[in-house]
Amino acid sequence: EAQVTQNPRYLITVTGKKLTVTCSQNMNHEYMSWYRQDPGLGLRQIYYSMNVEVTDKGDVPEGYKVSRKEKRNFPLILESPSPNQTSLYFCASSWRDGNSPLHFGNGTRLTVT
Amino acid sequence: GENVEQHPSTLSVQEGDSAVIKCTYSDSASNYFPWYKQELGKRPQLIIDIRSNVGEKKDQRIAVTLNKTAKHFSLHITETQPEDSAVYFCAASRAGGTSYGKLTFGQGTILTVHP
Numbered sequence: 048e049a050q051v052t053q054n055p056r057y058l059i060t061v062t063g064k065k066l067t068v069t070c071s072q073n074m075n076h077e078y079m080s081w082y083r084q085d086p087g088l089g090l091r092q093i094y095y096s097m098n099v100e101v102t103d104k105g106d107v108p109e110g111y112k113v114s115r116k117e118k119r120n121f122p123l124i125l126e127s128p129s130p131n132q133t134s135l136y137f138c139a140s141s142w143r144d145g146n147s148p149l150h151f152g153n154g155t156r157l158t159v160t
Numbered sequence: 161g162e163n164v165e166q167h168p169s170t171l172s173v174q175e176g177d178s179a180v181i182k183c184t185y186s187d188s189a190s191n192y193f194p195w196y197k198q199e200l201g202k203r204p205q206l207i208i209d210i211r212s213n214v215g216e217k218k219d220q221r222i223a224v225t226l227n228k229t230a231k232h233f234s235l236h237i238t239e240t241q242p243e244d245s246a247v248y249f250c251a252a253s254r255a256g257g258t259s260y261g262k263l264t265f266g267q268g269t270i271l272t273v274h275p
Contacts, residue, residue, distance in 0.1 A: 078261065089166070089249055090204070090265040097261050105262060106161070137203060145253040145263040146192040146211075151203040 049074045053138050053152035060128055061160055068123045068155050070138030076150070078141045079121035080105070081113065083134040084154075090137065096121055097144060128159040161259060162187040164252050166266025174274050179240050181269045183250035184232040187259075190252040193226060193233045198247045198268075207248075208235070240273045247271070 051072045060066055072079065080095035082105075092105030096115040110132055112124040121140075125132060135156050139149040163186040173179050183193075194209035210217045210224045210233065217224050221240075226233040237244055250266040 080261075080263070082265075087169070087267060089267040090251075092263055092265075095261050095263075103261060106264065144255075145261045146255050148194065148206045148209060149196075149204075149263070151205070153203050 049150070051138055051140050051150050051152040053136075053155050055155060056153065057156045059158045059160065062129055063127050066125050066128060066157075068125075068136060068138075068157070070121045070123065070152060071119050072121075072140040072150070073119065074140065074142070074150065075118065076140035076142050077118075078144050078147070079115065080139050080145070080149075081111070081121070081123050082137045082139065083107065083132075084137060085134050093123070093136075095145065128157075130159050133157060133159050162190060162252055162254075162262065162264040164250060164264045164266045166250050166269055168269060169267065170270045170272070172272045172274065173240050175240060175242060177240055179235075179237045179244070179271055179273075181235045181248055181250070181271070182232060183234070183252075183266050184230075185252040185264075186231065187252070187254060188228075188231065189254045189257060191255050192253045193224070194251050195224060195235050196249045196251070196265075198249065200246070204249060237271075240271075242273050242275050245271055245273045 081093040082090040094113040138152040141147040191212035196204035198204040
């Protein structure tokens, strides 16, 4: 089944404790991206990647890191999480770039206390 | 950078009525405009998209119109049903130049269809 898999689905952590949210797709898509969803703010792009070893900042990259060492994986890293990073996070992929339909993962609900 | 404004933030209609959601964008170079539907507790899913070389696109009860001159596009849902109740997001992106690959979403519209 073609899908984007995120893990974990739920995560509660404390301020400053490094964490990684994994994202993997099995559709051989070139493009992958991360979004955070907050009430009233819609979906805001954190980082995106057009291909392996190519990553670019989205609209809200501060406090996040990403890497694209393999085509299928695009982990989101929070080196020192803070409470303002409490949010719902979505990973997505598309076959070419941001100009083609996105396939979203099921989301990761992160709480930073 | 691109800025996408979406209105209204909430929309309540009776079953069978039509619903219209509007988005405006700021970057005249944007050329791809998708719409996503997100049901409660679920992931967003694409319902329709349009490119700048087309003025209108339909898919059964759903249609999208694009006015490049005015830089706005709209989602039209006819004969609404309770299962259309969800949050709808518009988005805009460009095919090249600076910010190629960036996708900017609107703030979302909560649509409620009353039986």
